[in-house]
Amino acid sequence: MDEAFELGNRVRKDFPILNRLVKGKPFVYLDSAATTQKPIQVIEAIKNYYETFNANVHRGIYSIAEEATAAYENAREKVARLINARSPREIVFTRNTTEAINLVMYSWGQNNVREGDMLLATEMEHHSNLLPWHILSKSKRANLKLIGFDKEGFLRLDELEKYKNEDVKLFAFTFASNVLGTINPVRELVKYAKEMGAVTVVDAAQAVPHMPVDVQQLDCDFMAFSGHKMLGPMGIGVLYGKERLLEEMEPFMVGGEMVKTVGFESSEWNDVPWKFEAGTPNVEGAIGLAAAIDYLQHIGMDVIRRHEIKLTEYALDVLVRIGEITYYGPSSPEQRCGLISFNLKGIHPHDLAMFLDNEGIAIRAGHHCAMLLHSKLGTVASARISFYIYNIPSEVDLLVKSLEKIKRMLGI
Numbered sequence: 001m002d003e004a005f006e007l008g009n010r011v012r013k014d015f016p017i018l019n020r021l022v023k024g025k026p027f028v029y030l031d032s033a034a035t036t037q038k039p040i041q042v043i044e045a046i047k048n049y050y051e052t053f054n055a056n057v058h059r060g061i062y063s064i065a066e067e068a069t070a071a072y073e074n075a076r077e078k079v080a081r082l083i084n085a086r087s088p089r090e091i092v093f094t095r096n097t098t099e100a101i102n103l104v105m106y107s108w109g110q111n112n113v114r115e116g117d118m119l120l121a122t123e124m125e126h127h128s129n130l131l132p133w134h135i136l137s138k139s140k141r142a143n144l145k146l147i148g149f150d151k152e153g154f155l156r157l158d159e160l161e162k163y164k165n166e167d168v169k170l171f172a173f174t175f176a177s178n179v180l181g182t183i184n185p186v187r188e189l190v191k192y193a194k195e196m197g198a199v200t201v202v203d204a205a206q207a208v209p210h211m212p213v214d215v216q217q218l219d220c221d222f223m224a225f226s227g228h229k230m231l232g233p234m235g236i237g238v239l240y241g242k243e244r245l246l247e248e249m250e251p252f253m254v255g256g257e258m259v260k261t262v263g264f265e266s267s268e269w270n271d272v273p274w275k276f277e278a279g280t281p282n283v284e285g286a287i288g289l290a291a292a293i294d295y296l297q298h299i300g301m302d303v304i305r306r307h308e309i310k311l312t313e314y315a316l317d318v319l320v321r322i323g324e325i326t327y328y329g330p331s332s333p334e335q336r337c338g339l340i341s342f343n344l345k346g347i348h349p350h351d352l353a354m355f356l357d358n359e360g361i362a363i364r365a366g367h368h369c370a371m372l373l374h375s376k377l378g379t380v381a382s383a384r385i386s387f388y389i390y391n392i393p394s395e396v397d398l399l400v401k402s403l404e405k406i407k408r409m410l411g412i
Protein backbone atom coordinates (compact mmCIF):
# COMPACT_ATOMS: atom_id res chain seq x y z
CA MET A 1 0.00 0.00 0.00
CA ASP A 2 1.04 3.62 -0.58
CA GLU A 3 3.61 4.87 1.94
CA ALA A 4 1.42 7.87 2.70
CA PHE A 5 -1.54 5.65 3.62
CA GLU A 6 0.65 3.59 5.93
CA LEU A 7 1.82 6.59 7.91
CA GLY A 8 -0.91 6.33 10.57
CA ASN A 9 -0.01 2.76 11.51
CA ARG A 10 3.68 3.62 11.61
CA VAL A 11 3.41 6.58 14.02
CA ARG A 12 0.55 5.59 16.33
CA LYS A 13 2.88 3.92 18.82
CA ASP A 14 4.33 7.37 19.59
CA PHE A 15 1.00 8.75 20.80
CA PRO A 16 0.20 7.33 24.25
CA ILE A 17 -3.30 8.84 24.36
CA LEU A 18 -4.39 6.75 21.38
CA ASN A 19 -4.10 3.62 23.53
CA ARG A 20 -6.80 4.66 25.97
CA LEU A 21 -10.40 3.58 25.97
CA VAL A 22 -13.32 6.02 25.91
CA LYS A 23 -16.66 4.69 27.17
CA GLY A 24 -15.02 1.27 27.14
CA LYS A 25 -14.25 1.49 23.42
CA PRO A 26 -11.02 2.11 21.50
CA PHE A 27 -10.45 5.85 21.28
CA VAL A 28 -10.90 7.34 17.80
CA TYR A 29 -9.69 10.93 17.65
CA LEU A 30 -11.08 12.87 14.69
CA ASP A 31 -10.67 16.42 15.97
CA SER A 32 -7.10 17.37 15.11
CA ALA A 33 -8.18 20.64 13.49
CA ALA A 34 -9.11 21.76 17.03
CA THR A 35 -5.88 20.49 18.54
CA THR A 36 -3.56 17.60 17.78
CA GLN A 37 -2.44 14.84 20.12
CA LYS A 38 1.19 14.87 21.28
CA PRO A 39 3.87 12.26 20.59
CA ILE A 40 6.07 10.99 23.39
CA GLN A 41 9.04 12.84 21.81
CA VAL A 42 7.34 16.20 22.47
CA ILE A 43 6.24 15.21 25.98
CA GLU A 44 9.80 14.04 26.76
CA ALA A 45 11.38 17.24 25.42
CA ILE A 46 9.26 19.34 27.76
CA LYS A 47 9.94 16.98 30.69
CA ASN A 48 13.67 17.11 29.97
CA TYR A 49 13.59 20.92 30.00
CA TYR A 50 11.95 21.01 33.43
CA GLU A 51 14.16 18.24 34.80
CA THR A 52 17.50 19.53 33.56
CA PHE A 53 17.66 23.19 32.48
CA ASN A 54 14.57 25.09 33.60
CA ALA A 55 15.49 28.78 33.86
CA ASN A 56 14.27 32.13 32.60
CA VAL A 57 15.67 33.17 29.23
CA HIS A 58 17.67 36.16 27.92
CA ARG A 59 18.73 37.29 31.40
CA GLY A 60 20.60 34.64 33.39
CA ILE A 61 24.41 34.56 33.38
CA TYR A 62 24.60 31.02 34.73
CA SER A 63 24.84 27.80 32.70
CA ILE A 64 21.29 26.49 32.74
CA ALA A 65 19.92 29.96 31.87
CA GLU A 66 22.20 30.00 28.86
CA GLU A 67 21.04 26.50 27.92
CA ALA A 68 17.39 27.55 28.21
CA THR A 69 18.03 30.68 26.08
CA ALA A 70 19.84 28.61 23.45
CA ALA A 71 16.97 26.10 23.32
CA TYR A 72 14.38 28.88 23.03
CA GLU A 73 16.27 30.59 20.20
CA ASN A 74 16.98 27.24 18.54
CA ALA A 75 13.20 26.71 18.40
CA ARG A 76 12.86 30.04 16.59
CA GLU A 77 15.45 28.93 14.03
CA LYS A 78 13.58 25.66 13.50
CA VAL A 79 10.33 27.52 12.86
CA ALA A 80 12.10 29.84 10.41
CA ARG A 81 13.51 26.87 8.50
CA LEU A 82 10.15 25.06 8.49
CA ILE A 83 8.44 27.90 6.61
CA ASN A 84 11.60 29.09 4.81
CA ALA A 85 11.66 32.54 6.42
CA ARG A 86 14.70 34.59 5.45
CA SER A 87 15.80 34.88 9.05
CA PRO A 88 14.73 33.86 12.59
CA ARG A 89 14.26 37.60 13.21
CA GLU A 90 11.05 37.23 11.18
CA ILE A 91 9.61 34.76 13.72
CA VAL A 92 7.72 36.17 16.71
CA PHE A 93 6.51 33.74 19.35
CA THR A 94 2.94 34.38 20.45
CA ARG A 95 0.39 32.34 22.41
CA ASN A 96 -1.45 31.13 19.31
CA THR A 97 -2.80 32.13 15.88
CA THR A 98 -5.36 34.40 17.51
CA GLU A 99 -2.76 36.42 19.38
CA ALA A 100 -0.53 36.62 16.29
CA ILE A 101 -3.33 38.15 14.21
CA ASN A 102 -4.32 40.52 17.01
CA LEU A 103 -0.68 41.62 17.20
CA VAL A 104 -0.80 42.60 13.52
CA MET A 105 -4.10 44.39 14.02
CA TYR A 106 -2.84 46.45 16.96
CA SER A 107 0.78 47.01 16.01
CA TRP A 108 0.48 47.40 12.25
CA GLY A 109 -3.21 48.13 11.71
CA GLN A 110 -3.77 50.82 14.31
CA ASN A 111 -0.74 52.76 13.06
CA ASN A 112 -1.18 52.39 9.32
CA VAL A 113 -4.90 52.32 8.57
CA ARG A 114 -6.66 55.67 8.11
CA GLU A 115 -10.27 56.78 7.81
CA GLY A 116 -11.80 55.71 4.50
CA ASP A 117 -9.19 53.02 3.78
CA MET A 118 -10.42 49.68 2.60
CA LEU A 119 -9.74 46.40 4.40
CA LEU A 120 -10.46 43.04 2.77
CA ALA A 121 -11.11 39.67 4.38
CA THR A 122 -13.25 36.72 3.30
CA GLU A 123 -16.50 35.11 4.30
CA MET A 124 -14.71 31.87 5.12
CA GLU A 125 -12.61 33.25 7.99
CA HIS A 126 -12.34 31.80 11.46
CA HIS A 127 -13.36 34.47 14.00
CA SER A 128 -9.66 34.92 14.80
CA ASN A 129 -9.11 36.41 11.36
CA LEU A 130 -12.34 38.38 11.21
CA LEU A 131 -13.06 40.01 14.58
CA PRO A 132 -9.70 41.87 14.70
CA TRP A 133 -10.65 43.50 11.40
CA HIS A 134 -14.08 44.43 12.77
CA ILE A 135 -12.32 46.28 15.59
CA LEU A 136 -9.83 47.94 13.23
CA SER A 137 -12.45 49.08 10.75
CA LYS A 138 -14.62 50.49 13.56
CA SER A 139 -11.83 52.28 15.38
CA LYS A 140 -10.37 53.79 12.19
CA ARG A 141 -13.63 54.27 10.28
CA ALA A 142 -12.21 52.09 7.52
CA ASN A 143 -14.38 50.01 5.16
CA LEU A 144 -14.22 46.27 5.70
CA LYS A 145 -15.34 44.19 2.70
CA LEU A 146 -15.60 40.43 2.61
CA ILE A 147 -14.89 38.27 -0.43
CA GLY A 148 -17.50 35.52 -0.81
CA PHE A 149 -17.18 31.88 -1.83
CA ASP A 150 -19.05 29.82 -4.39
CA LYS A 151 -21.15 26.64 -4.07
CA GLU A 152 -18.08 24.39 -4.09
CA GLY A 153 -16.42 26.48 -1.38
CA PHE A 154 -13.91 28.32 -3.57
CA LEU A 155 -13.17 32.01 -3.05
CA ARG A 156 -14.87 34.29 -5.57
CA LEU A 157 -11.83 35.74 -7.29
CA ASP A 158 -14.14 37.72 -9.56
CA GLU A 159 -15.22 39.70 -6.47
CA LEU A 160 -11.60 40.57 -5.79
CA GLU A 161 -11.33 42.07 -9.26
CA LYS A 162 -13.85 44.72 -8.19
CA TYR A 163 -11.42 46.15 -5.65
CA LYS A 164 -8.41 46.31 -7.94
CA ASN A 165 -8.49 50.06 -8.31
CA GLU A 166 -9.45 50.82 -4.69
CA ASP A 167 -7.06 51.99 -1.99
CA VAL A 168 -6.91 48.64 -0.18
CA LYS A 169 -4.64 48.72 2.86
CA LEU A 170 -4.85 45.12 4.02
CA PHE A 171 -6.05 41.77 2.75
CA ALA A 172 -6.51 39.06 5.40
CA PHE A 173 -7.43 35.55 4.34
CA THR A 174 -7.16 31.97 5.43
CA PHE A 175 -4.74 29.56 3.80
CA ALA A 176 -7.10 26.64 4.41
CA SER A 177 -10.66 26.86 5.72
CA ASN A 178 -11.32 25.12 9.02
CA VAL A 179 -14.89 24.36 7.88
CA LEU A 180 -14.90 23.98 4.10
CA GLY A 181 -11.43 22.51 3.94
CA THR A 182 -10.74 24.68 0.88
CA ILE A 183 -7.08 25.41 0.25
CA ASN A 184 -6.90 28.92 -1.12
CA PRO A 185 -4.53 29.96 -3.93
CA VAL A 186 -2.32 31.95 -1.56
CA ARG A 187 0.31 32.96 -4.11
CA GLU A 188 -2.36 34.28 -6.46
CA LEU A 189 -4.14 36.14 -3.66
CA VAL A 190 -0.88 37.76 -2.56
CA LYS A 191 -0.30 38.89 -6.15
CA TYR A 192 -3.77 40.49 -6.22
CA ALA A 193 -3.02 42.20 -2.91
CA LYS A 194 0.28 43.56 -4.18
CA GLU A 195 -1.40 45.04 -7.23
CA MET A 196 -3.84 46.77 -4.87
CA GLY A 197 -0.97 47.92 -2.64
CA ALA A 198 -2.32 45.90 0.31
CA VAL A 199 -0.43 44.17 3.09
CA THR A 200 -1.33 40.47 3.40
CA VAL A 201 -2.19 38.55 6.56
CA VAL A 202 -2.44 34.79 6.03
CA ASP A 203 -4.12 32.63 8.66
CA ALA A 204 -2.18 29.39 8.24
CA ALA A 205 -3.53 27.59 11.34
CA GLN A 206 -4.84 24.75 9.15
CA ALA A 207 -1.98 24.81 6.64
CA VAL A 208 1.47 24.91 8.23
CA PRO A 209 0.81 21.70 10.24
CA HIS A 210 -0.31 19.80 7.16
CA MET A 211 1.74 20.68 4.08
CA PRO A 212 4.99 22.24 2.90
CA VAL A 213 4.75 26.03 3.26
CA ASP A 214 7.32 28.49 1.93
CA VAL A 215 6.76 32.11 2.91
CA GLN A 216 9.37 33.42 0.46
CA GLN A 217 7.68 31.68 -2.43
CA LEU A 218 4.23 32.87 -1.28
CA ASP A 219 5.59 36.37 -0.64
CA CYS A 220 2.96 37.13 2.06
CA ASP A 221 3.69 39.89 4.57
CA PHE A 222 2.36 38.18 7.70
CA MET A 223 1.45 34.59 8.49
CA ALA A 224 0.03 33.13 11.72
CA PHE A 225 -0.18 29.57 13.07
CA SER A 226 -0.44 27.62 16.34
CA GLY A 227 1.93 25.06 17.86
CA HIS A 228 -0.84 22.99 19.42
CA LYS A 229 -2.28 22.15 15.99
CA MET A 230 1.04 20.61 14.89
CA LEU A 231 1.91 18.21 17.74
CA GLY A 232 3.28 21.00 19.94
CA PRO A 233 1.96 22.12 23.32
CA MET A 234 -0.76 24.70 23.87
CA GLY A 235 0.20 28.31 24.51
CA ILE A 236 2.81 28.69 21.79
CA GLY A 237 2.05 30.23 18.42
CA VAL A 238 3.90 31.99 15.66
CA LEU A 239 3.67 35.25 13.83
CA TYR A 240 5.84 35.38 10.73
CA GLY A 241 6.36 38.94 9.47
CA LYS A 242 8.68 40.41 6.86
CA GLU A 243 11.55 41.95 8.77
CA ARG A 244 11.10 45.40 7.24
CA LEU A 245 7.48 45.53 8.41
CA LEU A 246 8.29 44.22 11.89
CA GLU A 247 11.04 46.85 12.19
CA GLU A 248 8.58 49.63 11.40
CA MET A 249 5.93 48.43 13.85
CA GLU A 250 5.37 49.56 17.41
CA PRO A 251 5.27 46.86 20.09
CA PHE A 252 1.97 45.18 20.93
CA MET A 253 2.69 44.85 24.65
CA VAL A 254 5.35 46.54 26.72
CA GLY A 255 7.29 45.43 29.78
CA GLY A 256 10.30 43.32 30.59
CA GLU A 257 12.74 42.06 27.97
CA MET A 258 11.42 44.06 25.05
CA VAL A 259 13.46 47.22 25.70
CA LYS A 260 17.10 48.21 25.20
CA THR A 261 17.21 51.33 27.37
CA VAL A 262 14.66 52.90 29.66
CA GLY A 263 14.68 56.57 30.62
CA PHE A 264 12.35 58.62 32.85
CA GLU A 265 9.74 59.17 30.19
CA SER A 266 10.64 57.05 27.22
CA SER A 267 12.46 53.93 26.21
CA GLU A 268 14.21 52.41 23.24
CA TRP A 269 12.67 49.14 22.07
CA ASN A 270 14.64 45.95 21.68
CA ASP A 271 15.44 44.57 18.20
CA VAL A 272 12.95 42.39 16.34
CA PRO A 273 11.60 39.87 17.13
CA TRP A 274 12.17 40.39 20.89
CA LYS A 275 10.46 43.80 20.68
CA PHE A 276 7.21 41.82 20.40
CA GLU A 277 7.88 39.34 23.19
CA ALA A 278 7.28 41.29 26.40
CA GLY A 279 7.66 39.43 29.70
CA THR A 280 8.75 35.86 30.38
CA PRO A 281 7.98 33.84 27.26
CA ASN A 282 6.63 30.33 26.94
CA VAL A 283 9.97 28.50 26.99
CA GLU A 284 8.53 25.03 27.47
CA GLY A 285 6.14 25.77 24.59
CA ALA A 286 8.96 26.74 22.24
CA ILE A 287 10.99 23.67 23.23
CA GLY A 288 7.96 21.42 22.72
CA LEU A 289 7.27 23.05 19.36
CA ALA A 290 10.88 22.49 18.28
CA ALA A 291 10.51 18.78 19.10
CA ALA A 292 7.23 18.71 17.17
CA ILE A 293 8.88 20.27 14.12
CA ASP A 294 11.70 17.69 14.29
CA TYR A 295 9.08 14.95 14.42
CA LEU A 296 7.10 16.33 11.46
CA GLN A 297 10.16 16.98 9.33
CA HIS A 298 11.45 13.50 9.99
CA ILE A 299 8.25 12.23 8.34
CA GLY A 300 8.29 14.93 5.66
CA MET A 301 5.60 17.57 5.13
CA ASP A 302 4.92 16.26 1.61
CA VAL A 303 4.30 12.73 2.99
CA ILE A 304 1.91 14.21 5.59
CA ARG A 305 0.04 16.06 2.86
CA ARG A 306 -0.29 12.92 0.72
CA HIS A 307 -1.51 10.92 3.73
CA GLU A 308 -4.23 13.48 4.42
CA ILE A 309 -5.32 13.64 0.77
CA LYS A 310 -5.66 9.84 0.74
CA LEU A 311 -7.62 9.72 3.98
CA THR A 312 -9.89 12.58 2.90
CA GLU A 313 -10.51 10.92 -0.46
CA TYR A 314 -11.43 7.69 1.30
CA ALA A 315 -13.64 9.42 3.86
CA LEU A 316 -15.52 11.49 1.26
CA ASP A 317 -16.13 8.36 -0.75
CA VAL A 318 -17.56 6.30 2.11
CA LEU A 319 -19.45 9.17 3.74
CA VAL A 320 -21.50 10.03 0.66
CA ARG A 321 -22.47 6.36 0.30
CA ILE A 322 -24.21 6.49 3.70
CA GLY A 323 -26.86 8.76 2.19
CA GLU A 324 -28.63 11.82 3.63
CA ILE A 325 -25.25 13.44 4.26
CA THR A 326 -24.42 16.92 3.04
CA TYR A 327 -20.77 17.79 3.16
CA TYR A 328 -19.34 21.24 2.55
CA GLY A 329 -16.45 22.44 0.43
CA PRO A 330 -14.67 21.19 -2.69
CA SER A 331 -15.32 17.67 -3.97
CA SER A 332 -11.69 17.15 -4.96
CA PRO A 333 -9.50 15.98 -2.04
CA GLU A 334 -6.51 17.59 -3.75
CA GLN A 335 -8.09 20.99 -3.23
CA ARG A 336 -8.91 20.51 0.46
CA CYS A 337 -7.08 20.01 3.69
CA GLY A 338 -7.70 16.93 5.83
CA LEU A 339 -11.05 17.83 7.33
CA ILE A 340 -14.68 17.35 6.37
CA SER A 341 -17.64 19.27 7.78
CA PHE A 342 -21.03 17.73 7.17
CA ASN A 343 -24.61 17.41 8.33
CA LEU A 344 -26.63 14.25 8.58
CA LYS A 345 -30.26 14.98 7.79
CA GLY A 346 -32.60 14.85 10.78
CA ILE A 347 -30.05 15.12 13.58
CA HIS A 348 -28.39 18.15 15.15
CA PRO A 349 -24.57 17.99 14.98
CA HIS A 350 -24.37 18.27 18.79
CA ASP A 351 -26.55 15.17 19.23
CA LEU A 352 -24.52 13.41 16.59
CA ALA A 353 -21.26 14.23 18.40
CA MET A 354 -22.73 13.00 21.71
CA PHE A 355 -23.81 9.77 20.13
CA LEU A 356 -20.38 9.26 18.57
CA ASP A 357 -18.71 9.97 21.93
CA ASN A 358 -20.59 6.99 23.30
CA GLU A 359 -18.90 4.97 20.58
CA GLY A 360 -15.47 6.31 21.62
CA ILE A 361 -15.27 8.66 18.63
CA ALA A 362 -14.32 12.32 19.18
CA ILE A 363 -15.54 14.77 16.54
CA ARG A 364 -16.27 18.50 16.61
CA ALA A 365 -19.78 19.91 16.38
CA GLY A 366 -20.97 23.51 16.26
CA HIS A 367 -20.04 26.57 14.25
CA HIS A 368 -16.27 25.99 14.62
CA CYS A 369 -15.72 29.71 15.34
CA ALA A 370 -17.01 30.53 11.87
CA MET A 371 -20.59 31.74 12.37
CA LEU A 372 -20.64 33.91 9.27
CA LEU A 373 -19.47 31.04 7.11
CA HIS A 374 -22.20 28.78 8.50
CA SER A 375 -24.88 31.37 7.89
CA LYS A 376 -23.63 31.59 4.30
CA LEU A 377 -24.02 27.80 4.07
CA GLY A 378 -27.57 28.19 5.35
CA THR A 379 -27.00 26.24 8.54
CA VAL A 380 -26.14 27.16 12.13
CA ALA A 381 -23.83 24.27 12.78
CA SER A 382 -22.07 21.28 11.31
CA ALA A 383 -20.27 18.15 12.42
CA ARG A 384 -16.57 18.07 11.55
CA ILE A 385 -14.04 15.29 11.31
CA SER A 386 -10.39 16.19 10.91
CA PHE A 387 -7.31 14.07 10.39
CA TYR A 388 -3.67 14.11 11.25
CA ILE A 389 -0.66 11.86 10.81
CA TYR A 390 -1.91 9.19 13.26
CA ASN A 391 -5.31 8.58 11.68
CA ILE A 392 -5.95 5.37 9.76
CA PRO A 393 -8.68 4.26 7.32
CA SER A 394 -10.17 1.79 9.82
CA GLU A 395 -11.08 4.76 12.05
CA VAL A 396 -13.10 6.17 9.17
CA ASP A 397 -14.78 2.75 8.88
CA LEU A 398 -15.70 2.86 12.58
CA LEU A 399 -17.18 6.33 12.08
CA VAL A 400 -19.22 5.13 9.11
CA LYS A 401 -20.50 2.12 11.08
CA SER A 402 -21.63 4.41 13.90
CA LEU A 403 -23.30 6.84 11.51
CA GLU A 404 -25.19 3.95 9.92
CA LYS A 405 -26.23 2.79 13.40
CA ILE A 406 -27.60 6.22 14.30
CA LYS A 407 -29.44 6.40 10.98
CA ARG A 408 -31.07 3.05 11.71
CA MET A 409 -31.99 4.06 15.26
CA LEU A 410 -33.57 7.33 14.13
CA GLY A 411 -35.16 5.81 11.05
CA ILE A 412 -33.43 8.33 8.76
Ligand SMILES: Cc1ncc(COP(=O)(O)O)c(C=O)c1O
Nearest residue numbers: 096097098126128178203205226
Ligand atom coordinates in the same frame (compact mmCIF):
# COMPACT_ATOMS: atom_id res chain seq x y z
C1 LIG B 1 -8.36 28.60 10.44
C2 LIG B 1 -8.14 28.87 11.90
N1 LIG B 1 -7.72 30.08 12.28
C3 LIG B 1 -7.49 30.38 13.56
C4 LIG B 1 -7.68 29.46 14.55
C5 LIG B 1 -7.41 29.85 15.96
O1 LIG B 1 -6.37 29.14 16.49
P1 LIG B 1 -5.96 29.33 18.01
O2 LIG B 1 -7.18 29.01 18.82
O3 LIG B 1 -4.86 28.37 18.23
O4 LIG B 1 -5.55 30.75 18.16
C6 LIG B 1 -8.13 28.19 14.23
C7 LIG B 1 -8.41 27.21 15.29
O5 LIG B 1 -9.28 26.41 15.24
C8 LIG B 1 -8.36 27.89 12.86
O6 LIG B 1 -8.80 26.68 12.49
